[in-house]
Amino acid sequence: MRDSRKGKRPLVADRRYPKKKTAKPAARKAPAKRRKPPARKPSRNIFVRLFKWVLRLVWWITWRVGLTVTAAVALAVGYFWTTLPDVNELLDGRARGSVTLLDREGNRFAWRGDQFGGVVMASTVAPGLKNAVIATEDKRFYRHFGVSPRGVASAVRINLREGRGPLQGHGGSTITQQTAKLLCLGVVYDPAEWKSEAAYVSDCRRGSIQRKAKEAIYAMAMEVKYSKEEILSIYLNRAYMGAGAYGAEAAAQRFFGKSAATLTPSEGAMIAGLLTAPSRLAPTSNLERSRDRAATVLRLMGEQGYLTQAEVAQWQQNPASLSPAARRKAGGYFADWVMSTGPEFFTRNTTEDVIIRTTLDQRLQRAAEEALKQVFETKVREGSKAQAAIVVMSADGAVRAMVGGRETRVAGVFNRAIQAQRQTGSAFKPFVYAAALELGYSPLDTVIDEPMTLNIPGSGAWSPRNYTNTYSGQVTLIQALAQSLNIPAVKVSESVGRELVRRIATDFGINNEMAQGPALALGASESTLLDMTGAYAGILNGGSSVTPYGLIDLRLQGDDAPLMGTGGGIGERVVQDQAAAQLIWMMEKVVSEGTGARAQFGGREIAGKTGTTQAARDAWFVGFTADYVAGVWMGYDDNTPLTGVTGGGLPAEIWRETMVRVHEGVPAKPLPMQAPVGATRPDPAPQTPRDDVPRTTEGLIEMLIRDVLGGGGEPTRPNDRIPGESR
Template sequence: MVADRRPSRGSGTQKRTASKPAAKRRKTRAAAPQRRRGPLGWLAALFGWVLSLIWRFAWRGALVVGLLLAAAVFFVYTQLPPVSALLDGRARGSVTLLDRNGEIFAWRGEQFGGQITANSVAPVLSHAIVATEDKRFYNHIGVDPIGIASAVKINLREGRGPLSGHGGSTITQQTAKLLCLGVPYDPDTWENETAYEADCRETSLWRKAKEAVYALAMEAKYSKDEILTIYMNRVFLGEGSRGFEAAAQRYFGKSAADVQPAEAAMLAGLLVAPTRYAPTNNLTRSQNRAEVIIGLMEAQGYITSEQAAAARANPARLSAAAEARAGGYFADWVMDTAPSFVSRDTTEDVLMSTTFDPRMQRAAEEALQYVFDTKVREGSEAQAAIVVMSADGAVRAMVGGRRFKGVAGQFNRAIMAKRQTGSAFKPFVYATALELGYNANDTVTDAPLTLSIPGSGNWSPENYDHRYRGDVTLTNALRESLNTAAVRVSESVGRDNVRKVAEDFGIVSDLANGPALALGTSESTLIEMTGAYAGILNGGTSVDPYGLIDLRLQGDAAPLIGQDGGLGERVISTEAAQQLVYMMRQVVTSGTGQRANLPDREAAGKTGTTQAARDAWFLGFTADYVAGVWMGYDNNRPLTGVTGGGLPAEIWRETMLRVHEGLPVHPLPMRRPPEPAPAPAPAPQYQGTTTTSSGTLAENGGGQPLPAPQPQRKDSVEDILMNVLGDILGGD
């Protein structure tokens, strides 16, 4: 038998020695967790746990938000139309008004100059826009966090809310706002366009978030130049200009492709506040703003220092049409004469050809300003209006008040203010007498007169100077504007006849029924009165004042609407009209209207001053043009020291001097009356008799007017032939 081998002492000892360190280490590790932590350790552990929890939720939340954002952007992306469908965002069309020479003088509605692209305009213009609104435009994805942070910082520093004032919006975000995030205007949803645009401009946090989504979708759908193209076509730039092409045409009379650096800077400067910085409102302020833009363009390397210096030395200036801002009142009037669906409410772009003459408009405006500057006390609130027209009723100029503020729809005193006409009505009294066969040398008595008016008692008119002149010719009665003589003539020929003649000449306002009709107690407008005087000048034919020649859609050759107005029916004979012109000529040469006399050509007219001098008129004409002037207060209080033969006559004279500058001289179409027959023996006292060269005309002691003689007519060749044929055939 062999005994089992036992381990030696040495080997056993080695094994036990080798196992002791391992056991010690296990004992150490097992004992480690049993250490006690201090407060800082617990806080550190809690903080670490919270951070890990936040991280786990943050990256998951960010993932969800990112997916939602991507879905929202993708949805908007699929809804975006082609660029060409987004360029003209107007809900209504525009009206462009052309003067008698075919030149533009006014606009109404939102003007759209035509579609442009970022590549078709002058490069300096697109550079000015980017330098002003979004210098990192070509480097961001539609939203610029740096720009937003900078804007918030500025707003807080200036004491505003973080989203009030500077928005930090990129051009892409501004374009999204111009598109109203793709929501079109619906008149059934919105009270009006103003409410719609106010909602589009909302600046809430939620609205900003939606703008950002829309901007990101646009960046994905369109190129940078396409986004800039949409922006350049849709942005509003003041004075009814929608888009940079319309603004360039409106302010500079040129295309956006032709603007120079100074002009581009001025246009870009309008973006911050179109109305405030519009050069037609304040050119100096607009030029100062443009200088800031020039500095930005220079700093960003878009123009050289030499170009910047040249632009500062030669700031942009308005075109002649924009600078004149002509025809504001005239434009309003013509717009009102056209149907609303092709004028105020048009959805198309419309061209209106008119009778307007910008040279005559300047003449009237300068004349009015000159008289008020030199002959009216400073600070006076008195108003005045002027109308200039041709003998056929074509209105050439219109001033509806002393100050036109450039806003459509202002109160136009030339067409809206109905005021008593005073003695300016008297020519229609004498026109009636002349038409009934009397002539300018027939006589009428100027003496105290009392008429009994049923229901009102006695009425006694007086002359302005409280003096009476006895028997005077009709010419002198009109020349001196004698009231009692005018009433006697009116009562003699029949006030119904006077009313009929005045109405036929175009005074359509309600005319008085009593004897005071002859003294102009009825109300009328300046344009009515001027039109009626035009009928006297043209030989006795009524006119309907007009300003519209034709109206057509832009691009169409055939007009939709033609001229509405002009010559009408004959009211009095040519002989009667020409005698009346002669009588009115004496008013200007030696009567109440001498201040209206022109140095180089014949003029005729009539003054008018109402009771208590609340209204003062002068209306008259040369052989070429008719003009009417009214002066008074809007609140109808009396004028101080003003009559129709004073300031209104001087305004008329200054207007006509400028209107006729450089025009050939033509004689008035007037006819001298036949010489008067010897006057009858004087009566022992004035009984109110009116006499003609053939005897007594009428007794005006308060009774009914006696029959007036019929007008004498010279037979024409045609009349003679018809009489001969009648005799041959046995007719009447």
């Protein structure tokens, strides 16, 4: 059977649409044979995969640790932020107060304790100071967040290059970090917790890694809490700047006598330069070194655009100069003495800011210092270690000047005017004659100057001798004192009674234990120069005791009413007016006709007494005009005998040079002295200079005086110097 569809033609309708041509499939290319990758070494493949795994692990740990550390730092910063007080509470961070000393005119001349001149703000100080601090301490201060990684890295690199540990030497600390350290990271000084303030400060300055980390966190907290200007203000108020000055205002007042707001760029650079080493670079310690450092600071200011190069050159050529008070080294001996006389809780250990008004006359202080320097430079052999001290006071005991040694620009050192207890020698004799005059003796009464021997119980025979080993026979008391004869002084003392002599000397202010034997009359007892000068002031003011004083009043800063007044002045009467006036008359003859001739100057009436101790270990001259009393001591600290020096020699010359300067512009006044009834000008022993005496004879006299107990006596000639100590 045939298939009926076979051979049939397609229907017409099927032709409506043309047939789509079916594209012939392109001939397939035979697939390229895959190139087999080169065989990998199994070990290399393992190391690559291990390395990538380690990287992934490190990254996984790093970001988690970083996140944890960031969170911990943020929490720590937040914690410290909550503990930070108001900025005003941080501007004065001293653990103790300060003492400012004013002279008799009310001018500042010395500082003690932790000096704080007052609060300053970064916006109120002189631009020269503010810019100098930033240029020196932290040039990126306004661009960091409290810590400068760049600065730390630079510091570590420098330290390693210089052979130190990474944290030794340069610290890379920002001003904010330094301020955090000044705040001791918030730890407040507690005397009950710390052995001393020094121990507290030492702990605050520790440089361990842990401490540095805590410091950085504290610094960042400060950046969050305070503005940049507030942080800089804290720094400018709390930083120690040498010589006891804390803060910019104290430093400006201490070194330049002006406000921190008025400093010149050279002055600001000098203060900023102190921040790296305030004690070593302080201009009061070494002005030239401080100026060199300031020149470097000025150069940095120029490099950072704070000054033009012309301004840098100008201020480097005109460096800062210290104020007169700063040049005097904080008041020297006088300031030390005044501090020792006031109550300790208001002076040495004060927690308040104290103002002390004193009796110091700065003109007279300069006079004493210049006189001492002039005599030692011109009349003492070069290289001599001999020392000297000077005290100048008014008749009421107000001390106007004090020099405690040859080095006058000092503070806190041994003060020979108040601390050296030395035998007084013949300078003690006025008290012997004061006792005689008080009992009714007359200056015209006579005594025999002749060899004598006393039998001293327990010591045996004692035979005093005069300095010259000669005797004058019958002499008046006037002559005996004027020529400083030893035997008459001993006879008068024994006549009136040693106990009376001892009491009068004590009442006049010689407070040390007195010698018990007859050598009392020859000055075998010890005293300080201050006490001796005060005792002579008692004679000048009419016979009443005097307590030397330097403190007029003491008050707290900001208060008008003083807390305490002077602790000295004129006290009770020791001898009657007439006895004092006649004693002054006798002592005037010591200068006008006796052993104190070298003290004369300007035709003024001068009274005084020379003194030389056993073996010439001490030489004194104490005397007065109608206006001032002055005392001079000279000797060696180790008691080495002076060579060719007696009280009538160099001490009298130092006294004269001092008083010549002290009395500049002061009109001459007569002494309050009284001659005895019937007195005529005495005829003392000859005063002919003996410069032609051979040295061997002088040496013999020097040997003889060493045998005199108490060192009594003065030469009877005005020129008593032997070549050796003096020239």
